[in-house]
Amino acid sequence: MKNNLKKIAIVAMVAVVIAACKKNQESITESQETVKNSDKVLQYIKDLGFPAASIVDNGNEFIVEEDITFPKNMEIPANGAGAKTEQYYTGSIVNSTKKLNIRIFVDPSMTSMGSEINSAIAQWNGVPNSTLRFSVVTTAPYDILIKDENLGNGVCGQGQFPSGGSAGALVKINKNYIAGNSFAQRARTICHEFGHCISFRHTNWSAQGESTATNVPGVTGTDALSLMNGGQCGSGATVLSTKDKNAVAALY
Ligand SMILES: [Zn+2]
Helix, strand or coil: CHHHHHHHHHHHHHHHHHHHHHHHHHHHHHHHHHHHHHHHHHHHHHHCCCCHHHEEECCCEEEECCCEEEECCCCCCCCCCCCCCCCEECCCCCCCCHHHCEEEEECHHHHHHHHHHHHHHHHHHCCCCCCCCEEEECCCCCCEEEEECCCCCCCCEEEECCECCECCCEEEECHHHHCCCCHHHHHHHHHHHHHHHCCECCCCCCCCCCCCCEEECCECCCCCCCCCCCCCCCCCCCCCCHHHHHHHHHHC
16 A cells, blocks of 8 residues: 555656656747747848848847837738838738727826827828728727837837737837927827838938838838938927828828
C-alpha cells in the first residue's frame, strides 16, 4: 500500500514536470513568433520607403519620423507595401464598413483637450464627397484610443497606420509639450495623427528622406498647404488643404 502511494506520488510529480516543460516550450515558441512578426514589420516599414536610419526600436513598437508608430505585433497588410496605385498613403485603408464610423475613445488623460479633438474630427468629417466619419465614444468597443504621453522635446504626437481594415489603433499626444501652442496648432496635431490612422503618409515624404510612397490616385505632387506634411510640430497647416480633401474623397 505504502509502495503504491509512492508510485502515485512519483507519477504525479513526473506529470507536473512534463506540464512545466510544455509550458516553457509554449512560451518560447510564442516569443519566437513575436520576434518573427517584428522582423516582418521592420521589412514592411522599409518597403513603405522609410529610410532605415529613421526607424527607432522602442520596445514593443517601431517609431518612424518621430510621429508614426508600428506595433511589433501588427498585422501586415496582405498586399504588402508595394507601390500600386501627394497626397500619399500606405496602400492599405480603413475598410468600407469601418470607415463609416471610426470610434474614438478619449483616455481620461486627454479629456482636457476634448475641444481640440472635436475640432480635428470635424475637419475630417466635413470633407465633401467622403463617407469617412469619426465619432467619440465613451465606452468600449472603440477603434482608436487617444491618450497623453510624454514623447520628449520636439514631438507633438504619434499615430499608427491602418491594419487589417481597421484604423490605426493608438494616438499619443505630447500634451504638456503642445499645451503652449495655439488652439489651432493643438487641434492640428490631433488632426494630423488621425490622418495617419486612416492611412495618410507625410505629403512631404521625399523631403523627409523617404525613397518611395504610394500616390493617392489623381492627387499628385507636393503641397505646401497640406496638413499631412511632417516635421512641422507646432507650425504646420491647421486646416486640411484642397488636395488633402481631394485625397480623402478619392480614398473614402
Ligand atoms: Zn506625421
